Amino acid sequence: MQTAKPMMMREDHLHLHDALDILQPSEHWPGHHHPILLPYQTPLSFPQQMLDTSYSIPEQPELAELVPQLPFGAALEIDAVLTDSSTSTGCFALEHRPRKVARRDVDHGSGTSSLERQDDDHGVSMIALLLECALAISSENMTEANRMLHELTYAASPYSPSCAERVVAYFTKGMASRVINSWTGICAPLIPHDAILSSFETFNNISPFIKFAHFTANQAILEAFHQRDLIHIVDLDIMQGLQWPALLHIFATRAGGPPHLRMTAFGASAAALAEIGKRLSDFARRLGMPFEFRPMAKRPGEVHPSMVSRRKGEGLAVHWLQHTLYDSVGSNSNAMRLIELLRPKVVTLVEQEIGHCGGSFLDRFMGSLHYYCVMFDSLGASIRCDDPSRHKVEHGILGREIENILAVGGPGRSGEQKFESWRAEMARRGFAQVSMSRNAMAQAQLILNLFPSSLGYTILHGDGTVKLGWKETGLYTVSSWTAEPLIV
Amino acid sequence: MQNPQHRAPDAFSLDLDDPTAADKWAAELLRECAKAIADKDSANIHRLMWMLNELASPYGDCEQRLASYFLQALFCKATDSAAHCYRTSLAVAEKTRSFDSARKVILKFQESSPWTTFGHVAANGAIMEAFEGEAKLHIVDISNTFCTQWPTLMEALATRADDTPHLRLTVVATSSGAGAVMEEIGQRMEKFARLMGVPFEFQVVRGLARLEELGGRELLGLREGEAVAVNCVGALRLLRVDERDAFLRTLAALRPRVVTVVEEEADFTSCKGDFVECFDECLRFYGGYFGMLEESFPATSNERLALERECFRGILSVLALDGDDEVAVGDCERREKGRQWCGRLAKAGGFSAAEFSEDVVDDLKALLRRYQAGWSLMPAEGNAAGVYLTWKQEAVVWACAWKPN
Numbered sequence: 001m002q003t004a005k006p007m008m009m010r011e012d013h014l015h016l017h018d019a020l021d022i023l024q025p026s027e028h029w030p031g032h033h034h035p036i037l038l039p040y041q042t043p044l045s046f047p048q049q050m051l052d053t054s055y056s057i058p059e060q061p062e063l064a065e066l067v068p069q070l071p072f073g074a075a076l077e078i079d080a081v082l083t084d085s086s087t088s089t090g091c092f093a094l095e096h097r098p099r100k101v102a103r104r105d106v107d108h109g110s111g112t113s114s115l116e117r118q119d120d121d122h123g124v125s126m127i128a129l130l131l132e133c134a135l136a137i138s139s140e141n142m143t144e145a146n147r148m149l150h151e152l153t154y155a156a157s158p159y160s161p162s163c164a165e166r167v168v169a170y171f172t173k174g175m176a177s178r179v180i181n182s183w184t185g186i187c188a189p190l191i192p193h194d195a196i197l198s199s200f201e202t203f204n205n206i207s208p209f210i211k212f213a214h215f216t217a218n219q220a221i222l223e224a225f226h227q228r229d230l231i232h233i234v235d236l237d238i239m240q241g242l243q244w245p246a247l248l249h250i251f252a253t254r255a256g257g258p259p260h261l262r263m264t265a266f267g268a269s270a271a272a273l274a275e276i277g278k279r280l281s282d283f284a285r286r287l288g289m290p291f292e293f294r295p296m297a298k299r300p301g302e303v304h305p306s307m308v309s310r311r312k313g314e315g316l317a318v319h320w321l322q323h324t325l326y327d328s329v330g331s332n333s334n335a336m337r338l339i340e341l342l343r344p345k346v347v348t349l350v351e352q353e354i355g356h357c358g359g360s361f362l363d364r365f366m367g368s369l370h371y372y373c374v375m376f377d378s379l380g381a382s383i384r385c386d387d388p389s390r391h392k393v394e395h396g397i398l399g400r401e402i403e404n405i406l407a408v409g410g411p412g413r414s415g416e417q418k419f420e421s422w423r424a425e426m427a428r429r430g431f432a433q434v435s436m437s438r439n440a441m442a443q444a445q446l447i448l449n450l451f452p453s454s455l456g457y458t459i460l461h462g463d464g465t466v467k468l469g470w471k472e473t474g475l476y477t478v479s480s481w482t483a484e485p486l487i488v
Numbered sequence: 489m490q491n492p493q494h495r496a497p498d499a500f501s502l503d504l505d506d507p508t509a510a511d512k513w514a515a516e517l518l519r520e521c522a523k524a525i526a527d528k529d530s531a532n533i534h535r536l537m538w539m540l541n542e543l544a545s546p547y548g549d550c551e552q553r554l555a556s557y558f559l560q561a562l563f564c565k566a567t568d569s570a571a572h573c574y575r576t577s578l579a580v581a582e583k584t585r586s587f588d589s590a591r592k593v594i595l596k597f598q599e600s601s602p603w604t605t606f607g608h609v610a611a612n613g614a615i616m617e618a619f620e621g622e623a624k625l626h627i628v629d630i631s632n633t634f635c636t637q638w639p640t641l642m643e644a645l646a647t648r649a650d651d652t653p654h655l656r657l658t659v660v661a662t663s664s665g666a667g668a669v670m671e672e673i674g675q676r677m678e679k680f681a682r683l684m685g686v687p688f689e690f691q692v693v694r695g696l697a698r699l700e701e702l703g704g705r706e707l708l709g710l711r712e713g714e715a716v717a718v719n720c721v722g723a724l725r726l727l728r729v730d731e732r733d734a735f736l737r738t739l740a741a742l743r744p745r746v747v748t749v750v751e752e753e754a755d756f757t758s759c760k761g762d763f764v765e766c767f768d769e770c771l772r773f774y775g776g777y778f779g780m781l782e783e784s785f786p787a788t789s790n791e792r793l794a795l796e797r798e799c800f801r802g803i804l805s806v807l808a809l810d811g812d813d814e815v816a817v818g819d820c821e822r823r824e825k826g827r828q829w830c831g832r833l834a835k836a837g838g839f840s841a842a843e844f845s846e847d848v849v850d851d852l853k854a855l856l857r858r859y860q861a862g863w864s865l866m867p868a869e870g871n872a873a874g875v876y877l878t879w880k881q882e883a884v885v886w887a888c889a890w891k892p893n
Binding site for chain 1: 537539541542546547567581583786790793797
């Protein structure tokens with residue numbers, strides 16, 4: 001197999017996919033029903049620090065240790081080893097070795113210097129103050145809250161080598177912002193779409209979560225539409241559409257010829273949608289695949305269900321990657337109604353494992369604190385504390401989400417009830433879960449293989465879903481559902 | 489808490505994704521908000537603060553940071569909580585301040601920008617020239633420099649052609665917090681003087697609730713036969729406006745050889761009473777300062793963050809603390825421009841301006857060459873004396889030397 005030269009994940013990510021033209025397309029694997037979605041053999045180029053394992057970051061106490069853990073599903077780490085079999089098809093075999101994750105030992109013994117112990121103490125006392133402040137806000141004791149906010153602001157810097165401090169800085173900022181916005185009485189957010197998309201792209205570059213979500217979801221969609229000729233993908237929040245070129249390429253180059261593919265894309269910004277539509281259409285045209293793109297500059301919860309329909313003979317997929325950057329879906333019940341009426345063959349859901357998103361301020365605070373501690377830890381493990389990309393992601397993505405979660409009205413920033421868990425809701429409404437396949441997990445592992453193996457990202461598998469997490473905590477969960485059994 | 493509105497108010501003209509939209513969105517929104525406050529237009533106050541709150545961030549770009557600190561100040565004003573907020577902020581700052589952290593910030597600032605070093609070089613130059621031939625020197629240092637100004641001067645004294653003079657340094661701690669770190673600073677000064685071979689005495693005049701109470705010769709312990717220099721860097725603005733003239737008279741009574749004054753170039757005094765005018769000037773000055781910080785430091789600089797945070801109380805006191813509310817105890821921040829100080833020094837103090845010599849001007853120009861482009865020196869004109877440090881053609885710092893008539 002030829003290898004193309006390493007490519008950067010540039011803004012025009014389609015260049016990368018053009019390079020795929022000189023790679024062999026994925027092949028059917030005799031004896032298996034589903035083709036393996038082989039991603040690029042060319043290594044995607046990541047910031048040098050992440051590939052350079054000789055660069056050592058000073059040991060920081062795991063921030064997540066400082067925050068009480070919320071229990072998640074059974075953690076079973078799958079160690080997927082790809083071995084090159086010697087068969088003539090040049091295929092790959094997949095070896096699973098499930099094993100329990102060892103209990104992480106909190107070792108503050110001989111290895112810890114006094115400076116690290118100081119950091120521990122400082123970190124612990126700041127988190128304690130942060131919790132006190134949240135309590136004060138939740139009981140509307142504003143005088144105390146303000147005093148503590150001042151202290152926290154002075155004590156914590158978002159550029160500190162300590163992940164604890166960085167998290168405290170952003171949670172403090174979120175609470176200070178909440179104090180003002182509960183006074184103004186207005187909750188509707190202002191959304192700088194371009195800035196968000198730009199930060200999101202950086203997030204996609206320096207951290208594996210988004211790629212993980214894209215590639216595993218794509219695999220599930222691929223498996224659902226084996227040999228279908230008419231395919232309709234509904235993306236409930238397309239962002240920059242980073243996910244789709246890879247899938248388009250697989251469909252376009254499959255044995256048996258490309259399907260007719262159409263895409264209905266919901267998005268926040270009409271201008272961004274137009275640009276994405278053009279790029280995807282151009283790409284599909286170069287691949288010789290019939291392609292239709294329908295932009296919907298609205299939220300799925302705001303359109304009448306008749307606005308999106310399934311044509312006769314079409315295989316329909318609904319995809320949604322959840323985030324808390326802004327309310328992408330609108331009325332949850334309306335959006336769910338839309339999905340139900342579409343009777344999709346496959347629904348791929350990517351959810352963040354943030355607890356209690358629909359609850360009270362304090363519930364949301366506690367639920368998100370652990371999540372973001374782990375997230376910040378994952379960035380801090382491999383990227384320098386003064387790296388501008390890391391700052392861009394922490395400020396433009398994570399900080400923004402934290403602010404939305406803590407804001408009056410919670411992440412929805414509206415009075416409507418949001419589903420606590422979409423997976424639970426899907427099950428409740430009679431969708432049948434489709435277990436994520438071994439191939440989907442292989443995708444996840446391949447993404448992780450692009451990162452230095454010493455890092456603590458883990459793939460967790462259980463209850464039919466695939467999670468990508470840091471150390472033992474799952475952060476993003478991909479699940480797949482089908483309405484088909486509902487069809488009478 | 490009021491019942492929150494969930495719909496965005498109609499008609500806000502900010503298109504966040506418009507590339508041609510004003511770069512300086514913060515200034516525009518902040519000014520509108522200030523005007524709404526002056527007009528007591530409650531609906532607009534709420535709407536504009538909501539927008540600012542959405543867009544501001546103390547960790548973002550320059551516009552976002554400016555918006556963040558000004559929004560906090562305006563919020564305190566609108567909710568009548570300014571005095572309390574000021575006191576809280578001050579208490580917290582003093583609690584978290586340490587010698588090490590303050591020193592780090594000051595040194596980093598001096599490395600990255602001539603904002604403070606400009607005044608030091610000018611003042612030291614004038615002091616050295618005034619002390620020519622004198623054997624017993626006494627510098628009364630009323631400043632915020634944490635003595636970073638003096639090592640270079642001590643070096644100059646040590647390498648003076650004639651016998652090394654005896655130097656006394658009396659530091660007047662200008663804020664209640666500074667007194668705590670002065671012990672440590674004093675020790676370092678003594679150590680440095682020993683190294684330089686300069687006979688040296690150090691004392692701190694502390695616990696002065698108000699600078700205005702600065703007594704006379706006895707309080708400072710002035711001795712016969714001493715040549716006295718008074719160094720006021722960032723100090724005169726801490727005085728209550730109606731007591732500035734009296735203070736200058738007090739300085740004159742010390743019979744100094746020279747008084748060096750360094751101040752930031754802004755006028756928050758003549759607009760006192762007119763909120764919108766004060767606001768505009770405050771925004772102009774701090775907008776320039778924040779912009780300068782953005783260009784002088786890397787984006788993830790802790791020192792830059794510390795310097796910006798230090799601005800908050802100044803902004804708050806100018807915008808939200810007025811008249812009798814004015815926080816007492818030497819924490820007034822009503823700056824005046826060079827031209828205005830010249831008026832006071834001449835009339836009330838009975839001083840005349842002493843031009844900086846060519847040597848000093850050369851030293852200043854050499855200093856500026858060490859930093860990035862954008863900085864320059866501008867001599868004062870008309871009814872002002874001294875020199876200005878300019879950043880992108882705007883005068884930002886003023887330095888001047890005065891002799892008694």
